[in-house]
Amino acid sequence: MLWRAVSEETPGPKWSGLFAEYWPDYKRWWLKEGEEIRPTYAESLRALKQHMPEIVPLYEEMCELAGGGDLAARFLSFYCPPPYLAGCSQAIWTGREPVMVRNYDYNPNAFDSVVLRTRWQGRSVMGTSDGLFGLVDGVNDAGLAISLTFGGRRVVGEGFGVPLILRYVLQTCDTAEQAGAALARIPTHMSYNVTVLDKKRQYLTAMMAPDRPTVITHAAVATNHQENVEWVSHARFTATVERERFLLHRLTLHRDPEEKFIGAFLKPPLYSTAFAAGFGTLYTAVYRPRKQQMELRWPGTVWSLGLKEFAEGGRRILLPGAA
Template sequence: MRQVVSDVIQFRGSHDDFGRFQGKELQDSPILKARRRQLKSRSKHHYIVDEEKIRPIIQYFSPGIWNELLGLADALELSTEEALREFGGYYFEYGKSGCSILTGNQFMIRNYDNDPITYEGRYVLYAPTDGGYATIGPSMQITGRTDGLNEKGLAMGYNFINRLRSDDGFVCNMIGRLVLENCATVDEAIELLKEIPHRHSFSYSLVDATGKTLVVEASSNEVVTREGTICTNHFEKLTKENRYRMDDSLRRYEAMVDQQANIDNVYDAFRILNDADKGVFSKNYGAWAGTIHTAAYLPVHMQAWISFGHDRLPLIFDFKKWLAGADINAKQIKGKLESTNGFINR
């Protein structure tokens, strides 16, 4: 059993100032050292960046995030090219993660599955003052998000499908950030997801404050939508993009289908994904497929829940109060995972 800790990060201000703030926080953090070791362990062709090509693309979708990257570069004394490679979210490679999502008209519950050694342990609340919606959720690659909720009540989470037949484009965590910071509704998110260039194949589950919920199946070649409240690691429409081995994805999918009728409230839904005996929570950390966090997002009530490890009560954040100016008292979120690896922030 490994004790893990995620730091709660709160910031209100411009993207450039946010980048500088994060850069200063990262200067003495183990996160950058760990990320650079991971970069060296993989083929360099995974990290090709062309500043002249990428800059106008990022600026088109989010000038603010481009300024955040520049702020990070300045604070960490990196070149723009180095900052893009580390934090730009345009070419970065990831392992074969799992993940499961269950939605209703008032919630999204999400298991983020991966190896803890890839997890930054940063839970971020950010309210930009220079454009874009305020967001709450765990970070990935510093600037990206694994899942989250924004001030308009849009919740988003994604599931890995395949990285074969990849192309130039943004990866999942930056796409998640772009959706949360730019879209107020499911319909707006769909339009953005159809326009964004996708590096790999992922499903994006969406729920908004009106109760609308939908799944977007996105690959580098095609983006389609489907009705549905359950999502694991296979496409239902773009089936040619699916991996050969889908046994575990189908098993978790059926486990949620079988238990969905027993849901009377959000907490019931949370337990289906977080309890070890329900068949969805995974302890397969060595294969990049163990459940690191179980998160819940409640668009109407503007709450975000999170826990690390199985059979745990969630820590509940009142995002509505934070948006009104009240800071979160919690500085850390603690948990335990049945893994030999901890997060890279410690």
């Protein structure tokens, strides 16, 4: 995989260049069920204005940079996108300097592999891009870190793709408490577990779903189910219960030191090479919100990035087991 780290203070030519590069594939994915099944631009804009009004000016700016087309604008709203699944494990290591650690398990051919550092609307944000507007994990200049896992349910409803929800939280929230309030009210189109950690050591996990109220918990671990396993075959295939137990043991019974705890994410049962089935581990991310820093890790490789010390560049990563 070719990874890129891109910094652009305000939306501009770097972002529009990335969008032009990725849009043909995203357009094909977005239309795979037919254009008529996707919400109209008017419906998408109305939903954004209702649920995330603070970023509507930013959204409109991105639409212009993307060329001003109807399909691109509908896609960038992330409103009622096609269903998509990911694996993933995430946990808060609650030591002296708490860190958020996560594995992102997904199809390498359907992934941006871009870290974006932006200062959109005056708020500095750094994180792993999805759809070039959304994020699957990230940190902001208030010292708030966030990450997602799939919630392990088949239900699809009316709501937003969760990567834009993560972007919204980092653009508008300073604390875990504020993030929890936002996550509790914004509708999501599928079930996801979203974990946040702030610089004051406060953390929470929101279990979001399209068909029932969001449950805010003090869970330090999230894998691919919510309070109970509902999609049994998916749970067995992804070993979600086993991964959750493994992490809970590491946090409670064994009480690993920080580096050992992080290292466990690069080994089974957390690390996956099931790329043929679309659930291989693409990267491990480590977030230190008080320092506003992140690390991307792979076996034998660490890439450190900071909001204040962000160096653009690229890395070629060989993923064991990935074609």
